[in-house]
Amino acid sequence: MTVNPAITLIVAVAENGVIGSAGAMPWRLKSDLQHFKRLTLNKPVLMGRKTFQSIGRPLPGRTNIVVTRDANFAAAGVAVASSFAAAEAIALGDALRRFATEIVVIGGAEIFAHWIDAAECIELTEVHARPEGDTYFPAIDPERWEEVARRLVAATADDSADFSYVTYRRRKPR
16 A cells, blocks of 8 residues: 655744745854754655755755746746646656655745645744844644644854754644
C-alpha cells in the first residue's frame, strides 16, 4: 500500500506576520539556514516564481518545483508548473520515486495560502522582530493547528534577531 506524502509548510514569519519585503526577507538569520536545509534536503520543494527568484538558484539536493502563471518562465535545474495541480502532481511523483514521506512548501504568500488547507504540518521560524513588509503569512487558526514544539534560539553575530523554531500539527477532526 502506498501512502501519499504529507505536505509541510516551511516558513520564517516575523511577530507581525511579515514574511517578505520588496522581494526579500527583511531579516538575516544565518543560523536558520542549516535548519532549513535539514527540513528540505532530499525532498520535493514547492515554491512560487518570486520565491525562486529571491533565492537566485535551484536548491541543491532537492527537486525544485516552481509554480508560475508566466508561460515564458524557464530556469535550469527546476521543474516549472503552470498550475497548483500540475505542481502537486510533479511533487507527488518525485516524492514517490524518492520514497520521501513529505513534500515541502517554501513560499511565497500565495503558495502558502493555497497549500495551508492541505498541509499536515507547519515548521515555522518565528522571528522575534516586527519589520516593515509587504508580504504576509496567513493567520494560524488555533482551532485547526496545535503547537507541538517550540525552541528559542538566541541571535548570534550572524543573525539580525532572536527567533524560535515552532512546529504546528493539524488538529484531528473531533
